[in-house]
Amino acid sequence: MIVKLILENFKRYRGKHEIIFKPGLNLIQGHNDAGKSSLFHAISYVFFNQTPTLGTTTYALVTHGEQSMRVVLEFIAPKTGELYRLVRGRSSARSSASFFTLMKYDNRRREWLPLLSSSRGGRERELRIKLSEILGFDKKVFFNVIYAPQKEFVNIVRGGSEVKRILDSILGISAISTLKQCVHETIRDVKVKVQGMIDIESRLREYESFERSFKERLNTLAESIMRDEVSYRQLMKQLKFHEERHKLLEGLLSRVNKVKELRNRVKQLEAAIEQISGDISKLCQKWGDVASVRRMLLECQNNLKAIEEDLRKVEKEIDSLRARREEVLKRIGYLESTIKSRLQVSTKSRCPLCGQPIDRELIESEIRMLDRERHQLKLTIEKLDVRARSLEEKRTSLMEKREKLLTKTRELEMVLDQMDELIKRIDEIKREKSSLSNTVTSEVRDIASALAKIADEQELLSRLGDLDQIEVILNSLYKKAWKLMADTKSQLSAIRSRIESMVKERKEIMKQLEKVQANINRLRRELQTIKKYEKALEELERLEKGLEVLEEEFRRRVLTLLAERTYYWYRQLVSEPLYTRVVIDPETYEVLAQPIGFNEPQPVRSFSGGGHETLFALAFRLALAETTGVRDFLMFDEPTDATDSRNRDSLIEALHRASHNFNQILLITHHGIGREISAHIINIKYDRERNSSIVETA
Known part of the structure; x- marks a missing residue:
């Protein structure tokens, strides 16, 4: 409201x-x-x-x-x-x-x-x-x-079609019409599906034929794959054997190469020994043997010590002379200063410092005495310089001798060190050579033993004593093993390709088979559904007829009720009714x-x-x-x-x-x-x- x-x-x-x-x-x-x-x-x-x-x-x-x-x-x-x-x-x-x-x-x-x-x-x-x-x-x-x-x-x-449509919707009649239309469309769809049953049965037989042929082909492929897989496993065992043998031969060849390298190393060591021996011989020709060099070095070292001692004494005496000369020079300086001051005072009558009278004779006597002392000291300086020059000449001579001895000592030490180093190097090389020779002998023996187990041909076995012969045999066996391995791999590749091709074909067939089986199941379900549709079709047709009757009866009753109530309200609305009844046309409303x-x-x-x-x-x-x-x-x-x-x-x-x-x-x-x-x-x-x-x- x-x-x-x-x-x-x-x-x-x-x-x-x-x-x-x-x-x-x-x-x-x-x-x-x-x-x-x-x-x-x-x-x-x-x-x-x-x-x-x-x-x-x-x-x-x-x-x-x-x-x-x-x-x-x-x-x-x-x-x-x-x-x-x-x-x-x-x-x-x-x-x-x-x-x-x-x-x-x-x-x-x-x-x-x-x-x-x-x-x-x-x-x-x-x-x-x-x-x-x-x-x-x-x-x-x-x-x-x-x-x-x-x-x-x-x-x-x-009335009219639009009025009828509206009133049918308002009064609920259109609901029955809609339901009837839905049932009619359902009947039409069901009839179409039932009519398609013949085509479905034909397609079902065709798909079942496809299914049988696919299954037969799958069985054939399965047998072929099983045979090829057995062959593949056998070839894999052979390949494993050839690969192991190939790997063993490859290892032996590697060992042979290492032995050859060791043998070359032994030869290099022998050459090094000869070269070092030659170097030692050259040194001995110039300096003598090691003992002579040691004696010469010892003499040089002793002489060097004596010269060093004399040189220290000379330098000590030179230092002493220099100190004495400095003392004398200081005394001369003092005397000259005193003489100079006395000369200055001798010209005056009184002392400029104390003011007492000056005795000139006394001062002149003192000056003469100081001058004599100064002269004596200068003579001493000259003697000291002569002695110093003599000592300097002696020190220079000693230093020249020391340098010569030092040079000779260093040369002798270097020669001795060189001889010791060469002798030590020869000893090391001899030890290394001995070790390598033993290793070569041992390796050759081991390789020959291993090869004897592999080689089948007696003709080859008779030549296992020499390393070069062993290498020839190994190369021959290695090539043979490699060829066998390559042939086996080629066979395996061919079988694997064939298996992969068959597996791929099997997958494709299985996919097609799944589709075919899915279609078969779908068609069987459709057939079952269609059979149900056939049963339901009769009921739907009966339902459609019932809905037609219901629609007409419901429309008749509703329109009758509506006409009665319209006439009732008409009688209420007018003062004098001029009509006896009201009817609604069921076609036009x-x-x-x-x-x-x-x-x-x-x-x-x-x-x-x-x-x-x-x-x-x-x-x-x-x-x-x-x-x-x-x-x-x-x-x-x-x-x-x-x-x-x-x-x-x-x-x-x-x-x-x-x-x-x-x-x-x-x-x-x-x-x-x-x-x-x-x-x-x-x-x-x-x-x-x-x-x-x-x-x-x-």
Whole structure:
């Protein structure tokens, strides 16, 4: 049931307008073009985002000159009695879309709780589903049962294919038709599958023949693979034997090469011994043997020690002479200084220091004595210089001798070291040669022993004593082993390729066999299914016939009930009934009425006078609402337009009585009738000064 409608800039309702609705009959009155139908348009817009006149072109619903509009509808859910509010609006721009918000009133918290909103990602389809759950009807029921638009709701009694389609959907007949169509299509599909059974049996035999041939080929391949695998294993054993022998021979050849290297090394050592012996001989020819060199070195060392001792004595004496000469030079310096000071004083009468009289004779005597001492000291200096030069010459001679002895000593030490090193090197080389010779002998013996176990030919065995002969035999056996190994590998490669080819072929055949077996299983299942289809086909055909009967019987009964209730409401709507019964054509769904004095029903659209077609259309709407269980609210736009005054009063009274069966009836009229019996009156007029429709509640 609708409780409140708020319009903001909707069509001719400029600004905000609030309309309250009450249970029972609500009359919406006003002059033509006042804006009465806009209320119903607003309800259809807020519910389903469309109107009966403009469809989904909703930008034209915005009041001219305004930027946006909004419609608020509060209604009570018929099943739960809960109060809901639905808000919808949009801007005047063509490219914009409508927005919506669905809320529920919480009595305990006394506030509106949002349920679904386009601002939170809600979509139009989700809103319609939610509204259908709350209201108990969908858009089709609303526009064909609840809402009867002005001058259009009579179309429903005129019948036609579109009316039949809509009514079948509303009354539930289309559900049976849909089920019948599904059964018919199922029967058609089943017949096609059953007809294909012959082809399936033929293909099944063909696939079974393929299966047998594939299995035979697989058995042949399995036997061939087993034979080749046995041969492969035997050749692998031979290859392993040849590889081991080849590896052994390769090892022996490697040992032979190492022995040859050792033998070459022995020869190199012998040559080195000869060379070193020659070097020693050359040294002996020049210096003598090692003992002679040692004696010469010892003599040189002793002489060097004696010269060193003499040199130390000479240097010590030279140092002593230098010290004596320094002392004498210092004394001479002192004497010369004293003589100089005495000479200075001898020319004066008094001493410049103490002022006493000077004895010149005494001073002259002292000067002569000091001069004599100075002269003696100079002679001593000369003697000391002569002795020093003699000692310097002796030291130079000793140093020359020492250098010669040092040179000779170093030469002798170097020669001795060279001789010792050569002798030591000869000893080391001899030891190394002896060790290598023993190793060569041992290796040759071991190689000959190992080769004796491998060689089969007695002719070869007789030549195992010589290393070169051993090498020749080994090379011969090595080449033979390599050839046998290469031949075996070639045979193995051929067998392996053959096995791989057969395995690959087997895999391909197995894949084909799996496909064939899958097809065989599928065809067998299809055959079993088709046999089941054959059994089900009869039942489906019986079901189709039953549904045809059910559809006709259900349509007959529903249309009969609808015709009876239409005639009932017709009698309620008119003051004096002019028709005895109502019939609905089951082919076109056109409403037929039988006038008094007629033997057959006639189409109601052929009647004129008194607005009987309109009355029958209204009666049909009420009957359709009853039949479909719509009991909440109905909306009729100007149903009294085409009726005469006598039937108009009866219509209002009938709708008043009908409001006891329906919670709420919204009726638009401009005749001013029914004010005494209506539950609520809403007056609509157009204010030219405000350029807007306005609402007045009586």
